[in-house]
Amino acid sequence: MTTNLVECINSVLKGAGNLPVLALVRATYYRLNEFFMRKSAETHERKRAGFTYFVFAQLRIEVERIPCRHVIACCANQRIDCQLYVHDVYKMTEVRKVTDTPGLLKRQDEDRNNLEKLTLAVLSHLPTAVLYVHDLSGECGTSPSDQFSIYKEIKERFSGHLWLDVVSKFDLLKPSPVVYATEKPSPTEFELEKYRKSGPDGAIHVSVKTQQGLNELKKKVHELLCLQMAKIKHTMEQPREVRGTTQSVTANL
Structure with a gap:
């Protein structure tokens, strides 16, 4: 079994498995860079538009009616807003951008x-x-x-x-x-x-x-x-x- 992160990276690197080592490293760098830059731009646009949740959470809550159909069904039956039970980690206000930069050596x-x-x-x-x-x-x-x-x-x-x-x-x-x-x-x-x-x-x-x-x-x-x-x-x-x-x-x- 694989994690969601692995599946995500697999989708980005699809078709690169048979490349020579140098080309594979280059493809990994540029494809992942493009992926994260695109997702960063999408996130900023959603924040400017005033959305509360990420696209993933928004779709599952508003369209697909999961991550837990039972909870959503119960909330609907009792006229309770199911968004009260969505963890804050899915909110746009929790977005942070972290960069792991290379170290510096002692030189000019x-x-x-x-x-x-x-x-x-x-x-x-x-x-x-x-x-x-x-x-x-x-x-x-x-x-x-x-x-x-x-x-x-x-x-x-x-x-x-x-x-x-x-x-x-x-x-x-x-x-x-x-x-x-x-x-x-x-x-x-x-x-x-x-x-x-x-x-x-x-x-x-x-x-x-x-x-x-x-x-x-x-x-x-x-x-x-x-x-x-x-x-x-x-x-x-x-x-x-x-x-x-x-x-x-x-x-x-």
Whole structure:
């Protein structure tokens, strides 16, 4: 048996199974990108049109009269609005767009590859809240001191963004912080030494293995998304001057 997600992806990649590996990877990237961009546009259009539910939920409730015919029949018999029993996850107000951007290396912008440039473009041009993941375990290939330098640069560069710091693999951190052979401990750089041990101030320490911090992370991410949504709405509802006239802009989320 397959999940709905697998069936969805299968429909997108239909006919690509016999392609060479390179062509298959390329087809996967472009087809899925086109699929998610199309669905994103459809969602925005439904929100602008004032719909309450996603297309899927709307059709099943209004046309097909499922997901549970028995409940709908009972509600109709008792003159109860069956939409009261539809979970909020199907409502358009719950739509959130999350982008997993590639990580950055310690180098100048002109030396960055296209994936790193994509990350900077997202931060520069989209109304974005940032969930910044730190890996201080020594297993990610970038030393904690380099991560600290990159973090300080990006945090200062995009200081206007809502921000949440997360230290991953916290179960692997030792009392003595990780120091690469190519770098030297810096006892006089207290901020760096503190970062090596536990990450930036206020960071959530999580571990998938021990489940540490996961519930707190879910709660904080939800709060972050709600705050970002409110920020976007407030920005879009502000009048702005366009060619000498005042234009009121409607939120497009």
